[in-house]
Amino acid sequence: MSTTQATRKAPPVRPGDRVFAGLSTGAGILILVILAGVGIFLTAKGIPGILAKPDEVKSGQHFLPWVWPLVYGTLIAATIALLIAVPVAIGVALFISHYAPRRLGQIFGYLIDLLAAVPSVVYGLWGIQFLAPHMVPFYAWLNKHLSFIPFFGEPSATGRTILTACIVLAVMILPIMTAICREIFLQTPRLHEEAALALGATKWEMARLAIFPYARSGIVSAAMLGLGRALGETLAVAMVLSVTAGEVTANLIGSSNPSTIAANIALNFKESTGLSVNALIASGLVLFIITFLVNFAARALVERRSEFSGAN
Amino acid sequence: MTTTLSRPVDVFDELRGAQLPSWGPRAVFGLAVVVGVGTYFLGLGVFRSVVLAWFICLSVPLWSLAIEGKRKATDRLVTTLVTSAFGLALLPLISILWIVISKGSKVLSTEFFTYSMRNVVGPGGGIYHALIGTLLITGAASVMSIPIGLFTSIYLVEYGQQNRLARWIRFLVDVMTGIPSIVAGLFAYALFALIFGDGIRLGIGGSVALSVLMIPVVVRSCEEMLKLVPNELREASYALGVPKWRTVAKVVLPTALAGIVTGITLAIARVIGETAPLLIIAGTTDSVNMDLFKDRMATLPVFAYSSISSPGFPPGPSIDRAWGAALVLLIIVMLLNLIARLVSYFFSPKGER
Numbered sequence: 027m028s029t030t031q032a033t034r035k036a037p038p039v040r041p042g043d044r045v046f047a048g049l050s051t052g053a054g055i056l057i058l059v060i061l062a063g064v065g066i067f068l069t070a071k072g073i074p075g076i077l078a079k080p081d082e083v084k085s086g087q088h089f090l091p092w093v094w095p096l097v098y099g100t101l102i103a104a105t106i107a108l109l110i111a112v113p114v115a116i117g118v119a120l121f122i123s124h125y126a127p128r129r130l131g132q133i134f135g136y137l138i139d140l141l142a143a144v145p146s147v148v149y150g151l152w153g154i155q156f157l158a159p160h161m162v163p164f165y166a167w168l169n170k171h172l173s174f175i176p177f178f179g180e181p182s183a184t185g186r187t188i189l190t191a192c193i194v195l196a197v198m199i200l201p202i203m204t205a206i207c208r209e210i211f212l213q214t215p216r217l218h219e220e221a222a223l224a225l226g227a228t229k230w231e232m233a234r235l236a237i238f239p240y241a242r243s244g245i246v247s248a249a250m251l252g253l254g255r256a257l258g259e260t261l262a263v264a265m266v267l268s269v270t271a272g273e274v275t276a277n278l279i280g281s282s283n284p285s286t287i288a289a290n291i292a293l294n295f296k297e298s299t300g301l302s303v304n305a306l307i308a309s310g311l312v313l314f315i316i317t318f319l320v321n322f323a324a325r326a327l328v329e330r331r332s333e334f335s336g337a338n
Numbered sequence: 339m340t341t342t343l344s345r346p347v348d349v350f351d352e353l354r355g356a357q358l359p360s361w362g363p364r365a366v367f368g369l370a371v372v373v374g375v376g377t378y379f380l381g382l383g384v385f386r387s388v389v390l391a392w393f394i395c396l397s398v399p400l401w402s403l404a405i406e407g408k409r410k411a412t413d414r415l416v417t418t419l420v421t422s423a424f425g426l427a428l429l430p431l432i433s434i435l436w437i438v439i440s441k442g443s444k445v446l447s448t449e450f451f452t453y454s455m456r457n458v459v460g461p462g463g464g465i466y467h468a469l470i471g472t473l474l475i476t477g478a479a480s481v482m483s484i485p486i487g488l489f490t491s492i493y494l495v496e497y498g499q500q501n502r503l504a505r506w507i508r509f510l511v512d513v514m515t516g517i518p519s520i521v522a523g524l525f526a527y528a529l530f531a532l533i534f535g536d537g538i539r540l541g542i543g544g545s546v547a548l549s550v551l552m553i554p555v556v557v558r559s560c561e562e563m564l565k566l567v568p569n570e571l572r573e574a575s576y577a578l579g580v581p582k583w584r585t586v587a588k589v590v591l592p593t594a595l596a597g598i599v600t601g602i603t604l605a606i607a608r609v610i611g612e613t614a615p616l617l618i619i620a621g622t623t624d625s626v627n628m629d630l631f632k633d634r635m636a637t638l639p640v641f642a643y644s645s646i647s648s649p650g651f652p653p654g655p656s657i658d659r660a661w662g663a664a665l666v667l668l669i670i671v672m673l674l675n676l677i678a679r680l681v682s683y684f685f686s687p688k689g690e691r
Binding site for chain 2: 040042043045046047049050051052053054055056057058061063064067068070071072113114116117118120122125126134136137138140141144145147148149150151152154155156160197200204228229231233251254255257258260261268288291292295296299300303306307310313317318320321322324325328
C-alpha cells in the first residue's frame with residue numbers, strides 16, 4: 027500500500043495546459059477589468075464636467091440643475107414604456123406558451139423575436155415618419171375629453187411627443203420581456219397545471235393558480251430588464267423628440283417635452299467642446315449608475331431563485 | 339349495460355351545464371374580420387375599423403356570460419385579451435417592415451451601393467462609404483470580442499465552474515448586457531480622449547464600444563452551448579490520456595461548434611445595428627475611409643440617422659436615402675438572424691434540435 031502511495035507522482039503539468047488555463051482565466055479577468063474601466067474612465071472624464079462653473083458650459087447651468095430634468099425625463103419615459111409593455115408582454119408570452127397551438131407557438135415566438143432584431147435607428151425613422159403623424163388625432167381626442175388629467179394638456183401639432191417616444195420604447199422592450207416570460211411560463215411544472223385543470227379550473231384559473239405564482243419573480247426581473255433597456259435607449263427617443271433642452275412638465279402630449287439623458291447626449295455631443303463634453307460624459311455616468319443598479323437588482327432577483335435559469 | 343351506454347351524452351350535458359356552440363367564437367371572429375375589412379373599404383380608416391372589429395370580438399365573453407356563467411365568461415374574456423395582445427404586438431412589426439420596404443426599395447440601385455456621398459448635393463450618391471465603415475468596424479469588433487468571449491466561456495465551463503471568481507464573472511457579464519449603448523460609446527470616447535486628446539473620432543473606437551456590447555452576448559451564448567456538451571465525451575478523452583487543453587480544443591469545441599457559430603452570428607446581428615456609440619466615437623463623413631485608426635468613419639446606422647436629422651436642402655432625396663440605408667441595414671440584420679437559425683438547425687448534433 028505504502029509503496030504504491032509513494033510511487034504515484036503528481037500528473038505532469040503540460041505547458042499547453044498552463045497556457046490554455048492562463049488564456050481562459052485571463053479572458054475572464056479582462057471582462058471584469060473592462061467593466062471596471064467603463065466606470066473609471068467615465069468618472070475620470072466626467073468629474074470636470076460635474077465641477078464646471080455655469081459660464082464654462084454650453085447649458086449655462088450648474089451640473090445638478092442641468093441634469094435633473096434629464097433624469098426626470100429618463101425615468102418618466104422608461105416608466106410609461108414599462109406600463110405599456112408589461113401587460114402586453116405577459117399576454118403575448120401566455121398566448122405563445124399556453125394558448126397558441128404548440129407548433130405555431132414556436133413560429134409566433136420567432137416573429138416576436140424579429141422585433142428585437144430591428145435596429146434602433148429604424149425604430150426612430152418609423153417613430154418620426156409613421157407613428158408620430160398617426161398619433162396627432164388621438165392626442166387631440168385625449169386633450170378634448172381627458173384634459174382634466176394633467177398628463178393630457180395642450181396637444182402637439184406634429185405628434186413628436188414624449189408619449190410617442192414611450193410607445194416606441196415599449197415596442198422595443200417588448201421582445202426581451204416576452205422572451206423571458208415565455209421561458210418561465212413554459213417551465214411551470216406540468217403537474218401543477220394538470221392538477222389545477224383536474225380540479226375543474228378553467229384555463230385562466232389554471233394560469234392564476236399554477237403559472238403566475240410560479241413565474242412571479244421571473245416576471246418582475248423581466249420587467250426590470252425591460253426597464254434597464256428603456257432607460258438606456260438612445261436613438262429612438264432622440265429622433266422622435268429632437269429637443270436639445272428638456273424641461274420638467276407633466277404634459278405628455280405637448281410640443282415642449284422632457285428629454286432623456288441618452289437622447290440629450292446623442293443630440294448635443296457633436297456640437298459640444300471642452301467642458302460641455304465632460305458634462306455630457308458625467309450625465310452618461312449618471313445613466314450608467316441608474317441602469318447598473320436596475321440591472322443589478324434584476325439579476326440578483328433571478329440569482330435568488332436558482333431553479334430558474336436559461337433565459338437571459 | 340346497453341341503456342347506460344346509449345345515453346352517456348345526455349348525462350354529461352346535464353352535468354356540464356349550458357355551453358356556447360363550438361362554432362360560436364369562430365363565427366364572431368369571422369364576423370369581426372368581415373366588418374373590419376368592410377368598414378375599411380367603406381372609408382372608415384384603418385385604426386377605427388380595427389377597433390370596431392375588436393369590440394365585436396368582445397361580444398363573445400358577453401354572450402358567454404349570458405349562457406355559461408361568470409367563470410367561463412372570464413376565461414373567454416382572457417382568451418380574447420391574450421390573443422389580441424399578440425395581435426397588438428404584431429402591428430408594429432408589420433407596419434415597420436411594410437414602411438421600410440416600400441419607402442426604402444425606391445432608392446435601391448447600383449449607384450446606391452457603389453457611390454459614396456462625396457460632393458453629392460441633392461439626389462444621387464450612395465451608401466458605399468457607410469457600408470465599408472460598418473463592415474470594417476463590426477469586423478474589428480468581432481475580432482476583439484470573439485476570442486475574449488469564447489475564452490471566458492471556456493473558463494466558466496471548464497475551469498472556474500462554481501468557484502467564486504466564476505460566479506462573479508457570470509453575474510457581472512449578465513449586468514454588462516444591460517449597459518446602455520450610448521454609455522459604451524462614451525467609454526470608448528473617454529478612453530481614446532485620454533490617450534489622443536479631446537475631440538477624437540476614430541473607427542477603432544467604434545469597434546471598442548461595440549465590443550463592450552458584444553462580449554457579454556458572446557459569453558452567455560457560448561457558455562450555454564459548452565454546457566450542453568455531455569460530460570462523457572470529456573471523460574472518454576481524459577481516459578485516453580489526452581491533456582485537458584487538447585480535450586477542450588479537439589472534443590468540446592467541435593461538438594459545440596454549431597451552437598457557438600449561431601451565438602456569435604446573433605451577437606454580430608445585435609451590434610451591427612447599433613447607432614448611438616458610433617455616433618459618439620466614429621462620427622460621420624461623406625467620403626470612403628478604409629483606415630480604422632485614422633479620422634471619422636461613416637457607418638450605415640449613423641448614415642441613416644444623420645440623413646434624416648440634417649437632411650440639407652431640398653430634404654427629399656436625403657430622407658429617401660435614409661430609408662434606403664435603413665432597408666439595407668434591416669436586410670443585413672435579418673440575413674444574419676436567418677443564417678444563425680439555419681446553422682443551428684442543420685449543423686447541431688442530433689438530438690439537440
